[in-house]
Amino acid sequence: MTEAFLSVRNLRVSYQVGRNFVHAVDGASFDIPKGSITGLVGESGCGKTTVARALTRVIADNATISGGQILFNGKDLARIPEKEMNALRWRDIAFIPQSAMNSLDPVYTVEYQLGEVLRRRGGMSRAQARKRSEELFDMVGIDPGRLTDYPHQFSGGMRQRVAIALALALDPKLIIADEPVTALDVIVQRQILDQLKELQTRLGLSVILVTHDISVVAYICDRTVVMYAGKVAESGSMQAALTAPSHPYTMGLRNAFPDLQGAASGVLTPIEGAPPNLANPPTGCRFKPRCPFALDLCGSEPPVVDVAPGHPVLCHRASESAALRIEAAKTETWMARA
Amino acid sequence: MSNFKAVGSRLLQLALVLWAVVTILFLMFRLMPGNPMAAYIDPTFTLEQQQQLMAQFGLDKPLWQQYLIYLGNLLQGELGQSFRYREPVGQRIWILLPNTLILTFSSLIIAYAFGILAGAYLAWRRGSWVEQAAIPMVLTTRAMPEFWLGMVLLAIFSFSLGWFPAGGTRDPGAEYSGLLDLYTSRDFLAHLVLPAATLAIYSQGLPLLLMRSNMLDVMKEDFVTMARIKGLSNWTVVVRHAARNALLPVMTSFAIAVGYQLQGNVVVESVFSWPGLGRELVNAVAASDYPLAQGAFLMIALVVILMNLLADMLYAILDPRVSHA
Numbered sequence: 001m002t003e004a005f006l007s008v009r010n011l012r013v014s015y016q017v018g019r020n021f022v023h024a025v026d027g028a029s030f031d032i033p034k035g036s037i038t039g040l041v042g043e044s045g046c047g048k049t050t051v052a053r054a055l056t057r058v059i060a061d062n063a064t065i066s067g068g069q070i071l072f073n074g075k076d077l078a079r080i081p082e083k084e085m086n087a088l089r090w091r092d093i094a095f096i097p098q099s100a101m102n103s104l105d106p107v108y109t110v111e112y113q114l115g116e117v118l119r120r121r122g123g124m125s126r127a128q129a130r131k132r133s134e135e136l137f138d139m140v141g142i143d144p145g146r147l148t149d150y151p152h153q154f155s156g157g158m159r160q161r162v163a164i165a166l167a168l169a170l171d172p173k174l175i176i177a178d179e180p181v182t183a184l185d186v187i188v189q190r191q192i193l194d195q196l197k198e199l200q201t202r203l204g205l206s207v208i209l210v211t212h213d214i215s216v217v218a219y220i221c222d223r224t225v226v227m228y229a230g231k232v233a234e235s236g237s238m239q240a241a242l243t244a245p246s247h248p249y250t251m252g253l254r255n256a257f258p259d260l261q262g263a264a265s266g267v268l269t270p271i272e273g274a275p276p277n278l279a280n281p282p283t284g285c286r287f288k289p290r291c292p293f294a295l296d297l298c299g300s301e302p303p304v305v306d307v308a309p310g311h312p313v314l315c316h317r318a319s320e321s322a323a324l325r326i327e328a329a330k331t332e333t334w335m336a337r338a
Numbered sequence: 339m340s341n342f343k344a345v346g347s348r349l350l351q352l353a354l355v356l357w358a359v360v361t362i363l364f365l366m367f368r369l370m371p372g373n374p375m376a377a378y379i380d381p382t383f384t385l386e387q388q389q390q391l392m393a394q395f396g397l398d399k400p401l402w403q404q405y406l407i408y409l410g411n412l413l414q415g416e417l418g419q420s421f422r423y424r425e426p427v428g429q430r431i432w433i434l435l436p437n438t439l440i441l442t443f444s445s446l447i448i449a450y451a452f453g454i455l456a457g458a459y460l461a462w463r464r465g466s467w468v469e470q471a472a473i474p475m476v477l478t479t480r481a482m483p484e485f486w487l488g489m490v491l492l493a494i495f496s497f498s499l500g501w502f503p504a505g506g507t508r509d510p511g512a513e514y515s516g517l518l519d520l521y522t523s524r525d526f527l528a529h530l531v532l533p534a535a536t537l538a539i540y541s542q543g544l545p546l547l548l549m550r551s552n553m554l555d556v557m558k559e560d561f562v563t564m565a566r567i568k569g570l571s572n573w574t575v576v577v578r579h580a581a582r583n584a585l586l587p588v589m590t591s592f593a594i595a596v597g598y599q600l601q602g603n604v605v606v607e608s609v610f611s612w613p614g615l616g617r618e619l620v621n622a623v624a625a626s627d628y629p630l631a632q633g634a635f636l637m638i639a640l641v642v643i644l645m646n647l648l649a650d651m652l653y654a655i656l657d658p659r660v661s662h663a
Contacts, residue, residue: 107582
């Protein structure tokens with residue numbers, strides 16, 4: 001594992017709902033090495049988008065970072081003053097949103113929106129911004145002649161490319177992509193992912209790719225962080241997560257998605273049930289109610305076990321994972337719970 | 339090319355609407371009870387004299403013929419003779435229309451400028467004490483009847499303090515060489531303050547509340563969140579992105595407000611004895627001066643239709659999605 005340049009430690013993000021606090025992210029820890037693509041996966045509501053947004057510190061009005069650290073370039077982003085944070089935004093940490101349609105301002109041309117970032121945040125002159133915009137459009141494969149178009153004049157895939165161009169504008173160190181291809185059809189998804197991978201390799205970027213789609217992760221990521229119910233269930237290299245998933249939830253996710261290279265490798269097996277309500281999470285292991293391997297001891301808080309160097313797993317039975325993997329590959333294992 | 343086509347079809351639409359308005363106006367006045375000539379013809383006239391007068395105004399002809407004559411005259415810009423003033427309606431309206439337009443637009447522009455800024459500010463200060471105090475106040479101004487507000491302003495600023503004149507457009511005896519001279523005089527502006535203030539106070543609530551709720555919606559949009567993630571300044575986020583987008587529906591409401599305001603003017607012009615189209619309309623209806631009332635209605639309808647056209651064009655300029663559609 002290369003040096004971690006972003007290190008999230010025990011991050012806790014809470015939403016105030018009425019008088020209660022819901023901890024959407026409840027003690028998440030993971031490392032992002034330099035120059036890699038890390039997939040942040042999990043079901044809807046597991047806290048992955050909240051983590052992503054917490055890294056920019058632009059979170060919902062009723063949300064607060066209530067604990068933990070976000071160590072980046074020797075600074076704790078969870079603590080530094082807003083002014084210092086704002087200086088970092090986009091110059092160091094850029095963001096690719098899920099829906100590029102809604103995230104581009106409909107009343108301005110794309111050139112204006114690129115120029116806004118380049119000039120206001122990058123301190124460029126009008127001419128420099130113009131040149132850089134053309135360069136960026138070339139990079140993402142759009143004809144620079146279309147710079148003067150408005151967002152609604154682009155197709156979905158093109159808009160996502162525009163969003164990527166925007167994210168690259170100021171040469172950020174880290175790009176957070178929140179479900180960047182979810183709204184697109186499969187063919188365009190692949191084109192965009194290829195583009196992202198190519199740019200990441202060429203520019204040596206570090207990317208966090210938030211997605212619910214484990215096949216997207218498998219397609220371009222080097223590392224993966226699997227989240228469940230506000231906690232990190234398992235994190236490690238892509239290789240480890242695919243060939244040796246050690247948390248039962250990761251094993252379940254593998255069964256629930258079609259095989260990555262397109263070969264129909266058998267029946268898809270869903271994980272029965274739904275993630276717990278975070279306003280009132282189960283005690284002990286949060287995956288216990290849905291886990292086919294749950295034991296009595298799972299009612300207590302699970303430990304973080306390093307099954308291999310750089311491969312921590314949040315599970316009581318992490319040491320038995322090799323045996324569990326064999327069981328987990330069988331459809332009956334998961335059906336029995338239902 | 340398609341632009342020409344769009345403008346062409348829009349103008350055709352406009353002509354159709356005007357025709358419908360003209361027809362309804364024509365029928366409406368003929369459906370009203372009472373003989374229009376009653377106010378005009380002296381009861382001591384002999385029947386022959388009466389019939390002669392009826393013939394003079396064309397009122398002895400069948401309805402469809404009257405309608406055709408009316409349309410024909412309108413096409414030539416001829417609005418007929420006022421029964422009461424015994425002068426062409428067009429001439430009468432021409433004198434009054436500028437007064438009404440000046441009052442309407444000055445008050446509405448003030449109301450919208452204030453409403454848009456205050457609405458945006460209140461949305462930005464959502465949940466603060468400023469907002470909690472301001473909203474009931476705005477609702478109060480919306481609830482106050484215009485004539486009452488006008489009278490209160492008159493009582494305070496004219497009768498008690500004597501800061502502003504009580505009515506009309508100029509001091510008695512003041513003479514001006516031309517209309518422009520009059521409209522730019524201190525005298526005229528002093529007369530304008532109270533009626534314009536009344537209308538402005540009454541009208542600012544709509545753009546204010548509309549702007550505020552639009553802003554609150556737009557502030558939740560992804561592109562506003564993205565503007566924050568981009569590290570843009572608060573001002574840029576709120577003004578250039580949120581307010582700019584929230585403004586679109588407010589601009590449309592401006593055109594509708596002009597139409598609404600022209601009705602409101604009837605009341606305010608009466609309170610302040612403002613010699614405008616609204617006051618004349620009321621007087622004309624009361625005096626059964628049908629040609630004049632018809633002309634005044636038509637003028638008001640024309641302004642409303644033109645404002646709607648303007649709003650559409652403005653929207654196309656402000657919102658690229660419309661002009662490219």
